[in-house]
Amino acid sequence: MENKKLFYKILSLCIPALILGSNGSVFAQKSVGAKNIVIVHGAFADASGWKSVYNILVKHGYKVTLVQNPTSSLAADVAATNFALERQDGPVVLVGHSYGGAVVTQAGSADIVKSLVYVAAVIPDVGESTSSLVSNAKPLPIIGISEPDSHGNVYLLKTTFRETFASGQTQEKANFMYDSQIPLSVKALNDKVTHAPWKSKPTYAVKPSNDQTMSPLLEDMMYKRAKANITIINGGHTLFMTQPKAVAKVIEQAARAVK
DSSP: OHHHHHHHHHHHHHHHHHHSOTTSOSGGGSOOSOOEEEEEOOTTSOGGGGHHHHHHHHHTTOEEEEEOOOOSOHHHHHHHHHHHHHTOSSOEEEEEETTHHHHHHHHTTSTTEEEEEEESOOOOOTTOBHHHHHHTSOOOSOOOBOOOOTTSEEOBOGGGHHHHTSTTSOHHHHHHHHHTOOOEEHHHHHOBOSOOGGGTSOEEEEEETTOSSSOHHHHHHHHHHTTOEEEEESSOTTHHHHOHHHHHHHHHHHHHHOO
16 A cells, blocks of 8 residues: 555656656657757858747757857858757757758768758758859849958848848848848858768758748759758748747757657
């Protein structure tokens, strides 16, 4: 009888821990294969734009790490991503936006990375670079990028910034994003990848319905070539800011599918 009472007492203590995650979420009830999400931002913006997606994922029990890559060279950006991967304690879903797609492609061969998520991002093959992919695609109606400056950096133009890059953002938000943009080196654009982990790892892709920064035809080509699980979401190039729930949903889908 005493043993029976002890059993039920232990069970009563364990059940809440099984139902609730350490932060009080229902995460532990779900069958989730990866709890670690590493996000790599794209060119001209830093990781702070991912705050809304971050909040959703953390609320659902995920550990999220945001890489602040310098966009000075592919090697430097991959190094920053590798530093983040080394801090993880289990399987990782690696997410990249725009130019960040080249970074996660190069860094994604790490054993700890179990799946890749590309958000309005390039997916280069071995020997390809961001610039080679873009230059071989049909040009967009508006070219919103500057000529390289004396340091070999390019910027987005203010006159077309909201129309191309910050589509869907308020004018106030677009102004802030423009004034806080990070220079992108031509070197980073021209650096070629030497790995293509999307050929062997589960790959997911988010395609904006109205991308005015990257060619939709180029996105179609790359996503189909990678045999990615494609989700089309209403929005522009920075749709992770305007549609954070929809983007987070794709990332969580990738995490749950990890075996």
